[in-house]
Every structure is written in structure tokens, then in C-alpha cells.
Amino acid sequence: MSETKDYIVEQIRERISRFQNLAETKSVGRVLKVSDGIALVSGLSQAMMSEILEFKAASGSVMGVALNLEENQIGAIILGDYTAVKEGDEVVATQRILEVPVGEAMVGRVVNALGEPVDGKGQIKAAAFYPVEKIAPGVITRQSVTQPVQTGIKAIDAMIPIGRGQRELIIGDRQIGKTAIAIDAIINQKGQNMKCIYVAIGQKESKVANIVARLEEAGAMEYTTIVLAGASHPAALLYIAPYAGCAMAEYFLDKGEDVLVVYDDLSKHANSYREISLLLRRPPGREAYPGDVFYLHSRLLERACKLNAEHGGGSITALPIIETQSGDVSAYIPTNVISITDGQIYLEPDAFYQGNRPAVNAGLSVSRVGSAAQIKAMKKVAGKLRIDAAQFRELAAFAQFGSDLDDETKKKLERGRLLTEIFKQDQYNPISVAKQVLIFFALTNGLIDNLPLDKVKEFEAGLYEYADISGAKLLDKVATSGEWNEEIEKELRALVSDYKKTLQYLQ
Amino acid sequence: MTKTSAQQYAQAVLDECLDSLPKDYPKILDSFCAVLEKNGDLSKWHEIEKALLVLDDERNSVSRAELWSSRPLSDNELEGLTAQVMADSGRQQVVWKQRIDKKLLGGVIVKYGDRVLDMSYDGNLRRLKTFLSN
Numbered sequence: 001m002s003e004t005k006d007y008i009v010e011q012i013r014e015r016i017s018r019f020q021n022l023a024e025t026k027s028v029g030r031v032l033k034v035s036d037g038i039a040l041v042s043g044l045s046q047a048m049m050s051e052i053l054e055f056k057a058a059s060g061s062v063m064g065v066a067l068n069l070e071e072n073q074i075g076a077i078i079l080g081d082y083t084a085v086k087e088g089d090e091v092v093a094t095q096r097i098l099e100v101p102v103g104e105a106m107v108g109r110v111v112n113a114l115g116e117p118v119d120g121k122g123q124i125k126a127a128a129f130y131p132v133e134k135i136a137p138g139v140i141t142r143q144s145v146t147q148p149v150q151t152g153i154k155a156i157d158a159m160i161p162i163g164r165g166q167r168e169l170i171i172g173d174r175q176i177g178k179t180a181i182a183i184d185a186i187i188n189q190k191g192q193n194m195k196c197i198y199v200a201i202g203q204k205e206s207k208v209a210n211i212v213a214r215l216e217e218a219g220a221m222e223y224t225t226i227v228l229a230g231a232s233h234p235a236a237l238l239y240i241a242p243y244a245g246c247a248m249a250e251y252f253l254d255k256g257e258d259v260l261v262v263y264d265d266l267s268k269h270a271n272s273y274r275e276i277s278l279l280l281r282r283p284p285g286r287e288a289y290p291g292d293v294f295y296l297h298s299r300l301l302e303r304a305c306k307l308n309a310e311h312g313g314g315s316i317t318a319l320p321i322i323e324t325q326s327g328d329v330s331a332y333i334p335t336n337v338i339s340i341t342d343g344q345i346y347l348e349p350d351a352f353y354q355g356n357r358p359a360v361n362a363g364l365s366v367s368r369v370g371s372a373a374q375i376k377a378m379k380k381v382a383g384k385l386r387i388d389a390a391q392f393r394e395l396a397a398f399a400q401f402g403s404d405l406d407d408e409t410k411k412k413l414e415r416g417r418l419l420t421e422i423f424k425q426d427q428y429n430p431i432s433v434a435k436q437v438l439i440f441f442a443l444t445n446g447l448i449d450n451l452p453l454d455k456v457k458e459f460e461a462g463l464y465e466y467a468d469i470s471g472a473k474l475l476d477k478v479a480t481s482g483e484w485n486e487e488i489e490k491e492l493r494a495l496v497s498d499y500k501k502t503l504q505y506l507q
Numbered sequence: 508m509t510k511t512s513a514q515q516y517a518q519a520v521l522d523e524c525l526d527s528l529p530k531d532y533p534k535i536l537d538s539f540c541a542v543l544e545k546n547g548d549l550s551k552w553h554e555i556e557k558a559l560l561v562l563d564d565e566r567n568s569v570s571r572a573e574l575w576s577s578r579p580l581s582d583n584e585l586e587g588l589t590a591q592v593m594a595d596s597g598r599q600q601v602v603w604k605q606r607i608d609k610k611l612l613g614g615v616i617v618k619y620g621d622r623v624l625d626m627s628y629d630g631n632l633r634r635l636k637t638f639l640s641n
Contacts, residue, residue: 015639023626024634028618043621072514 027093031055032073037082037234038279039064041074041091050133054092057084063114064091065098065236068280075280077236079114100244102251103127107195110212110226113241115248118228119212130247132240136302143308145342148373149260149317152188152430153181155360155423158382158440159389160345163373164194164258165306165315169337171322171329172347177358178321180427181345182262183211185319187218188430189260195252196224197261199245201238202268205230214428238272246303249316253305256312261304265321266297270333287332297333298340329364343367356424362389375433376484381440385419392416418443421456434475435464441489442496455505466499511546513554520555521562570598572619575627577611592619 029043039055047053047066053076055062062085068075078085100115103126110119117124145163162168162185170178186196198215200208208228215221225248229241242263249259263269270293277290285291297320304318320341322334327349329338338344343366352359365386371379395412399405405413422439425431439460442448451459467475474491477483500506520539524532543549564571572592574580580588589601596619608616612628 012639016635023624024630026623026625027621028623029621045621072512 027095029074029091029093031085031087031089031091034078034082034085034087036275036279037078037236038276039076039078039082039085039091041076042072044074044091044093047074047093048095048097050098050131052094052096052098054094055085056090056092057086058089059084065240066093067276068282077239077276078234079236079240082234098132098240099129100132100247101126101128102130102248106225106248107223108221108225110208110228113227113229113233113237113244115244128251130250132243132247133299134247134250134303136299137305137307137311141307141311142305144372145306145315145369146372147258147306147315148375148378148433149185149194150188150192150433151181151185152432153184153358154425154431154436154439155358155362156181156185156345157374157378157433157436159360159362159386160343160365160367161369161371161373161378162317162319162343162367163306163369164317165304166343166367166369166373167301167304167318167320167341168367169320169322169341169344170347171324171334171338171344172359173324173327173349176347176349176352177427178323178347179207179211179264181347181358182264182319182321183214184428184430186215186224186260186262187220187428189223190219193258194223195249195257195259196220197227197245197249197259198224199227199229199242199261199263201229201241201263201265202231202272203228203264205232218428235272235275238269239276242266242269242300246300246316250303253307253314253316254312256307256314258315258317260317260319263300263318263320265323266337267323267333270296289332293333294336294340297337301337301340342369356420357427358423358425360423362386363393375437375479376482377437377478377488378433378440380484381437381444385440385444388412388416389419389423392419414449415443417453418448418451418456421453422460424457431464432475432479434479435467437478438467438471438475438492438495439463441492445493447493447496447500450506452505459503462503463496463499466502467495470498471495511548513551514558516543516548516551516555517558517562521559521566564598568599570596570601570619572601572603572617574603574605574618575608575611575616576605577607577609577613577627579607580605580615588615588617591624592617595622595624596620 027044027046029041031039032042033040047069049066049069051066053064053066055064055078062078062080064076064078066074066076101124105124105126109117109121109124112118145165147164149162149164151157151162156162170181172178186198189196198211208226208230212221212226215224227241227245227248229238245261249261252259270289273293273296274289278284278288282290301318301320304316306315307313320337322337324334325331329346346361346364347359348361351361371383392412395409396416399409399413422443448459474495478488523535527535570592574588585603592601593599610629614627616627616630617624
């Protein structure tokens with residue numbers, strides 16, 4: 001007992017001796033006005049941009065962030081319960097820039113925009129804190145995008161390949177499968193050495209709960225963090241959420257790892273920023289968005305990068321999502337984000353309602369990184385698929401008016417119909433790159449030209465199953481070796497032919 | 508029309524008076540009040556008065572400081588604090604407003620401009636509590 005007491009006394013003595021009995025100097029101000037999560041504060045003449053402010057409300061401290069620095073007052077967003085903050089309350093500058101917890105402990109968790117857990121799984125012991133706002137890596141530290149991000153979605157991996165470090169926009173109307181693509185891409189990252197961060201901005205919490213359940217079911221939460229700024233959260237949290245998600249990704253980037261970040265969606269993010277800006281009385285511009293709404297997204301998406309080997313070789317791949325109104329891609333925010341990103345996946349309502357899901361429009365979708373982000377085998381078999389798919393649409397529309405078509409056109413139409421069927425894919429059912437190569441190889445080499453359209457799905461599923469049993473080594477070689485030669489072609493051809501022999505409807 | 512702030516009014520009237528002879532002051536102040544009335548800004552007078560005080564202090568290099576202590580301070584102690592506030596604020600004169608607050612237990616709290624200098628025992632104990640709990 002005596003030893004324990006001595007230990008306690010010693011420890012406390014040691015701790016107290018480390019405490020420096022110094023005067024504390026702080027910069028204070030007073031709340032002049034507070035409304036809808038925005039406060040005007042007098043004083044705080046030395047406050048910094050993005051500095052955390054502590055509002056001393058009667059019911060306790062509430063945190064805020066300085067956003068508008070003016071001569072005699074500052075405008076701040078309140079990050080907590082803004083109804084508790086009253087006019088005249090004291091505000092203390094903390095001399096800390098807004099930062100969020102980062103680290104391995106964040107993986108598998110659902111957190112809010114400030115990095116606080118909201119999944120009821122207890123406190124998070126963060127490895128470090130990273131600033132929410134950070135300047136993107138410069139030219140010297142970067143390298144071009146060469147490694148693919150396999151989304152597991154045939155239409156995307158074949159036509160619009162995404163590379164590690166790329167920014168690829170997913171754009172389309174509401175309820176058309178934008179989030180589904182992002183979630184499928186996350187699910188397909190299992191075993192691909194990739195961390196994932198899904199940032200839900202202004203989403204319904206029930207939708208996010210479904211996503212978490214789906215990811216858990218697929219075992220994807222083992223490498224995923226969800227940052228949730230729901231529809232019921234104040235605009236300030238919605239505004240911060242994507243930057244917080246990016247800061248969490250930067251921790252892994254600094255460790256040389258690859259990260260996939262989904263921002264779902266930036267339209268709501270722009271709306272929240274518009275709300276904040278109008279309340280801060282910043283001058284409104286087009287569609288009442290403030291003048292710096294382009295910078296809002298460009299500074300976020302510029303943080304996506306592929307670093308060169310000297311700087312760790314990590315990458316952040318960004319999949320921002322934009323919701324259009326009635327398919328209008330020429331609206332203000334969509335055109336801004338299209339011009340910032342390295343390509344877009346445009347989802348088309350007509351195709352969606354015709355049952356072509358994912359409803360990727362081959363003509364309007366593009367990846368500026370192109371085949372540089374594809375494995376050699378995929379490059380070989382799917383090189384012309386996007387042009388073929390786009391031409392098929394034109395041709396199909398034209399063919400409606402004429403019945404007398406030449407053989408070449410008829411062949412193209414048949415191939416196009418087959419391709420459209422192959423591109424159809426169920427949700428939460430990503431397909432490995434080797435299997436994608438297999439089916440596209442069969443298509444482009446005319447091995448399945450005689451396949452009835454209503455049998456495509458059945459054929460495909462059977463082929464994958466057959467390949468798992470009889471061609472596992474071959475699939476592995478296609479996916480990992482990065483080579484493409486006559487021998488592989490021969491083996492693939494043989495595999496498809498052997499499988500076809502087992503089918504009665506193709507005899 | 509752009510709104511004129513209380514600071515801008517105060518700066519304008521002070522500059523105008525300083526550039527003129529005292530005999531012209533009544534005329535200037537009449538005009539100033541007429542402008543306030545015309546702009547519908549008579550209600551801003553209290554803010555303008557405060558802004559005038561701040562500008563005048565700035566011009567005369569005066570720092571107004573509030574001081575809370577658990578007991579009245581000696582001249583020596585006050586002199587030390589004055590030197591510190593002068594160094595921090597860059598002003599050449601400090602005007603004190605002193606208050607006694609037994610809750611501080613000891614030490615002082617000084618407030619000038621938007622800075623608060625907490626050297627009280629009470630504050631130190633609170634900081635020690637936070638330090639130990641972290």
C-alpha cells in the first residue's frame with residue numbers, strides 16, 4: 001500500500017513539476033450578431049483564417065471557425081449547436097487552425113465532419129491531427145497517372161478507365177445510380193491495397209445507414225471510413241466535410257498508400273457554401289453562388305494526386321459526384337467541376353429507364369487519363385469499345401428510319417446490341433478485371449456473335465463460373481502479369497470455345 | 508447607396524476638426540449632424556462616440572486597460588503591469604480601470620483591446636486541472 005501511495009505521490013509531483021505556471025494571454029471578442037449558424041464577432045483583431053474559435057455560451061463552449069476577416073469584426077461559422085450562442089457571448093481565439101483526427105483508427109468508422117465518431121463504437125484514438133485546409137502538392141512532387149483503379153464495373157473499366165490519382169466526376173440526374181457506381185468501386189477495392197473514404201454531404205442519414213450496411217456486408221468497411229455531414233447538419237459542417245475527408249486521405253498519402261475518396265455530392269456542398277456566403281453577406285454572383293465557388297471545388301480536387309517515388313508514391317483518387325437538374329450538364333456547378341476534373345462519367349436518364357444499368361453514356365463520358373490507366377490486356381481487348389458504343393447509338397437511331405442496311409452496318413448493329421447487353425451489370429456485383437478481359441475478348445473477336453441477346457446474362461455468369469474452375473491460372477496471369485501475347489489469346493479463345501460447347505443453345 | 512459605418516463617420520469628423528481651427532468646429536459639427544440626419548444615421552451616434560474614443564486613444568497612443576485583482580495593487584506592481592501592457596500594445600500611456608475580485612484568490616487579470624492577460628491563481632488552477640486531466 002505504501003509503495004502504491006509513494007508511486008502516486010511521485011507521479012503527481014512529476015506531472016505538476018512539468019506544468020509551467022505561466023500567464024495566459026488570449027485574444028477575445030464578443031458576439032455581435034448570430035443567425036443560422038453564422039456569427040459576427042467584434043475584436044479578435046489577430047484571428048487567422050480558418051482559426052478555431054471558442055464561443056463561451058451559457059450552456060458550455062461551442063466551437064466555430066473564422067471565415068471572414070474584416071477590419072473591425074470577423075464572420076465565423078459555428079460548428080456545434082448555434083442556438084446556444086447568444087449576442088454578447090465571449091469568443092476566444094484558440095490559435096489553432098481547424099484540424100481533424102487522422103490515422104488507422106479512423107478506418108472502419110463513421111465520423112462526422114469534425115472526425116468525431118457517430119457510429120456508437122466508442123472514442124477514436126487518432127494518430128495525429130491534420131489541417132482541414134491544405135495547399136495541394138506541387139508539380140515537382142507529382143507524377144503522371146499510370147496505375148488503374150479497378151471499379152469492377154465493366155462499362156467504366158473498359159471505356160472510361162480511372163487511374164490512381166485521377167479525379168473522375170460522376171454526373172447525372174437524381175436517382176440514376178451515381179452513388180451505386182461509387183459504392184461498387186469501393187466494394188471492388190478489397191485486396192487492391194487501397195483505403196477508401198466516402199464523404200456523404202447533405203445525404204439522408206437513412207441512405208448513409210444503408211450504404212454502411214452494404215459495405216459491412218461486403219467486408220468493405222475494413223478499409224473504408226465514412227465522413228457523414230447529413231441533411232440535418234448545419235451548412236458549416238457540410239462545407240467542411242469534403243476537406244475533412246481529404247485530410248484523412250492525406251494521412252495515408254503521406255505514408256505512401258493509395259486512397260480512393262468519394263465526395264457525394266458536390267452540388268449540395270456548393271449549396272451549403274452558398275448558404276454560408278449569403279449569410280456572411282458576401283456578394284452573390286451567378287445563381288447566387290459567391291465569386292469563389294470555382295476555387296471551392298478546385299482547391300479540394302487539386303489535393304487528389306499521384307506522388308512520385310521520391311515523395312512516397314502514394315495517391316489520392318477522387319470521385320466527386322454532381323447531381324444535375326433534368327440532365328443539364330451546362331449549369332454553373334456541373335461545368336465548373338467538369339472543367340476541374342480529369343474526365344466524367346455521365347449517367348443518362350433514358351438509358352437508365354430502358355434498363356441499361358449502369359446508365360453510362362459512352363459519348364459524353366470521357367477519361368482524360370485514358371488507356372494509360374488500364375492493364376495491357378484490357379487495353380488490347382477494350383481499346384475501341386467506347387467509340388464502338390458511341391457509334392452504335394448513332395447508328396441505331398439512324399437505322400430506325402431505313403430497313404435496307406448493308407451487311408457491315410448490320411454487323412455493327414448486332415455487335416452494338418451485344419455490347420450494350422454485356423455492359424448491363426447488377427449493383428453490388430463488381431467483376432474482376434480478368435473476367436472483364438475474358439468477356440470483352442469473346443465479344444471483340446466475334447466468338448459470341450451468334451449469342452441470342454436474351455441469353456447474354458446467363459452466358460456471362462456461366463462463363464465466369466466456368467473460368468473460375470477451368471481457367472483460374474489463366475485469369476490470374478491476365479490480371480497480374482501485365483502481359484499480352486499470342487499464347488494468352490490462344491488460351492482465352494480455347495476457354496471460351498470449351499465453355500460454348502457445354503451450352504445447348506449455341507450448338 | 509453604400510452605408511457609412513460608425514468608424515468612417517468618426518474618422519471623418521475627427522480628421523476634419525484636426526485640419527481646421529477651433530473657431531470652425533461649431534460649423535463642422537453642424538454640418539456633420541446634418542449629414543447624419545440626411546443619411547438617417549442619427550441612431551448610430553453611440554457607436555460613433557465609441558469609435559471617436561478609440562481613434563482619439565490611437566492618436567494619443569493611449570491604451571485603456573481593465574484590471575481585476577483580489578486585493579489593491581501597490582504602485583510598484585501597477586508600474587510593472589503598465590510597462591508590460593505598453594510593450595504589448597505598443598502604446599505610450601496606459602489608463603487603468605481597477606476592480607477587486609476575491610474569486611481570483613491571487614494574481615491579476617488584465618484586459619486591453621481584444622487581449623486578455625490572465626495571471627490569476629484561479630486561472631492557473633483551471634489550467635493545471637486541464638493539464639493533469641489531459
